[in-house]
Amino acid sequence: MYIPRERGMPPGVRWPAADPDVLRPYDELATRMMPRIVDGLRHTEIGERLPAVQLERPKEEEQAKAPSLARASGRMAIATLTSRITGFAWKVMLAWVATLGVLYDSFTVANTLPLIINELLLGGVLTSVVVPLLVRSQDDKDGGEAYTQRLLTMAVTILGIGTVVSVALAPWLTSLLMDDTGDANPQLATWFAYLLLPGLLFYGLFAVLSAVLNAKQIFGPAQWAPVINNLVIFATIAAFALVPGDPTIIPTQMSDPKVLVLGVGVLTAMVAQALFLLPALRRSGFRFRWRWGIDERLKEFGGLALWILGYVAVSQIGMVVNTRVLTAGAAGGASIYSNAWLLFQLPYGVIGVSLLTALMPKMSRAAADNDFRRLIGDLSYGSRLTTLMLLPVSAVMAVAGTSIGVALFALGKGSVEDAERLGQALAVSAFGLLPYALVMLQMRVFYAMKDSRTPTLIMVVMTAVKIPLLYLASAVLHPVNVVLGVMMVNSLVFVVGAVLGQVWLWVKLGNLRSKRVLGVILFTVVASGLGALAAVVVGWLVPDALGPVLGAWVKLILQGVVGIGVSFGVLIALKVDELTPVTRRITRMVRRA
């Protein structure tokens, strides 16, 4: 069922996700499961018995391959980082010019619509089934041309129909996502949805095309295309700031220049992102032709795809309820939430993902070899490292959350009050950072063990906990504070997920050496607590006279440095074993830089 992939793949490359922030642990199936090396690598173990044995592959081959792969992954890292930074930048900039209010809310809701629909139509199936087969089809007699044409025909058809239907249903979709009892303005969101939903076609096409390119060993364009997308949005935001009008005045009109500029601009960005890939595709020698039919091989994957579809569907239900609750609260809820969530994810995106990239291939191999001892070892090590790296960060986040919000979002037209609310949302949810990272790690382990069912079931439980808690938040809290409650519920749900993941992994694998993980968590909690305390004290020293934004920056930097410094100082003083390789690694990285 799982396909050995013999081609070299730079370690950093992920399967294309048009939005890097979609939770997709199942992409592990596509990226890591496939390189199950049936023949090879095991033989190195012989070396332990027979000293005469060393290499299993001739050296020339290895040398010829290695540098290009390393260079490719280096370039990839730059591209990914650039696209992430620019992606975050435009969201912040939009907050400066549009304020975290009704307009931004409506835009956010409308902008998630193509994402959700694309994920439901293509996302799960694409990453889990189609892409691995795409890689395998490269060995067909025609170099995979027929399969690719069939795939593109299917994707364009599905996306085309999806686009037409969803545009037609736009008012219904926005009313599904938005609760109009609150401050939200469904009318405005609908105008945006009309403008943004056609982007679904290009958005999905981008994902498919970059999968095709990746399978052809062309990684660059797919990594840089999101940067193009973000650059176009930068221009759009500049234009948005310049045109007059206030589309939030009720009743709104679609012809309001601000609505038109933002909607059409972002749509153009999506189109540009997809078109950017076409020249590369032509250069690779691929010619598109309509070709109908379904590849026989797709059927092998039926059961697997169904569970992943279930995962996608359940997580989207959670997201819809989330958005509804947010829009039922005070204005700015949806936009504050989406930005706070971006910030929340940032440390995981930087630290967690790089850890995963290093660990996952090992864990997948161990899982594929049924070597549970090694798998458990790696899992425990991964959990401990994640704990050490992320807990101090989340402590600082909890203390300096408000400063982060004000420092980033109180510029331009953004108000200090909204920025503070964003920061508070970040602060109350900061404790969820570690559980979140653990959930992502555990789910990947499940998928590495070819178990696509348990992650879906865990997701079901998480969503089942989340929905009532979200409604509780909207009932108990003042509308202005709903967003804080929602972020907190999110983090709590990740706590549920992390415990569940650990417990069910234990059911499957036996003793997980959780005691050691708990020990490290305890140590780190103590250290982070001290770090947080120090950060609070430092925060008092900053005079209020600096003004809100400058003061926030000073506070943020001081508290960040002091908090992290004290936490790691305490950890080093406590002589936590796991820290030594990390410090060594960091010093090496610093030296290399």
Add this chain to the structure above:
Amino acid sequence: MGTSTRGGSLAPGGVVGDGRYRLLAQFGIDERAGAHLWRARDGQLRRDVALTMLVGDPADAEAARLGRRTLERAAHAAKFNHPGVARVLDVLSLGNGISSSEGLLGIVVAEWTKGTDLIDLVAERPVEPGTAARMVQALAESVELAHQSGLVLGLDHPQRLRLTPDGRLRLAFPGPLPDATLRDDVKALGAVLYLLLTGRWALPGGPPAVPAAPRSPTGRVVPARSLEPRVPQELSALAVRTIEDGGHGGIRTSAAILRVLDEAAEAAERTQYIAKDPNVDPDGGVWTTKKPVKDAARRRKLALGVTVLVVAAVGILAWLGMMAISFFQDDPESSGPPVNLADPTPTQQQNPPNQQPQNPPAPQPGANGEPVAPNEVTVYNPEGEGDSVEDAGLAIDGDPATVWRTDEYRQQFPTFKAGVGLVATFDSPLQLAKVKVTADSPGTDVEIRIADDADPALDDTRVVGSGTLEGTDTEIQLQEPTSARYVIVWITSLSGEAPRFASELGELTFLPAG
């Protein structure tokens, strides 16, 4: 022979066979024949091959003769084709691909068998009896077929065998010993089965990596069942009876082995099938004492319990957290209007400082004349189209029951806009002293502004009076009577509560001075 097994030149990366084969990794040594087993890369056809390299001194006539014999037998086997045996691709002998200086007597080149080393397979723990039977079955078939054509395969060494990805054992390094017989092949089948079941090698000359099978004081191999209790009787007996040379009940043909293996594999699968049932029904009785099954079931129950506990705990935590949020953030309104730093919106520039509701100034008694009806009333909304434009006339139609309503706002003014109002146009200027507002919108803050035309900018209007609507009739006295042709009743604060703000004006009456 045993002394000649160290081929000095054999190391990974080295080449043999006139440079055609590059050595990749060693997979073992059959010490009895001095045969080094290697994986190599065929440089011409770019594929991997399995090399059985006979190491020895070509000057030693006896060794050379034995080597030739092995090569001949391997060459015979090249005709043989069965999935259980790697195909022999080439046989290199002295002078034919091998120079006398290499320290080699000959090489048997066979296709490479993908899969797992047999010794790796049993290194951790023995194989399930049913699986083991199936594995050996494939091998026994090929032995049976080879024996029918009189070929000896020479599989009596565990490192010569590999397990293919589809779970069959395969002779990966062919090249039988010079003196190997058909009987040796059959014995080897028994020994392989014994190895899979117990992890021990029961024939002489096995590799050092595998422990030798224990023997009873009489010199017989201990049955597999006494080492691994779960091995079924038939399989245990089959292995021992095949290995033993002794007369009673020895199995001597592969056909007989095949028969027993078939039965054993089926029996094992049946048992496994039954053994799985208690998973479904934990109270099934007989099998519930099996430890792993019980363990898994208990773990699952425990996991469910933990799930429920965690969910409950998180629910409580969430509630407490929300209480805390409400407590610390209890009064969001008290934090005042948003403060804009860099670029205050026009909305707020226009906003007059007197946002706070002002009590109407003390009325000036007796200052009023007869009400003057305005010529027309339109909605005044300098920042857009305006609210309920077509209903504006209802505010002067003489019927307080028909009202002009603002739109419903989710936030109080001035969040969306500074305000909204009605502008009354009179044919000629009047000396306005008082405006009477009949409305059912308590709490609405109203300003009376006068303007020079019907649609002025808010900045061009002057505030001449203000008040808060209470009850149904509110009189707003101007600070002093003012001459005006255009009078704006400007709502700066709406009635209602978050998140629904709206005000309605039933009737406006304009009273001039005197």
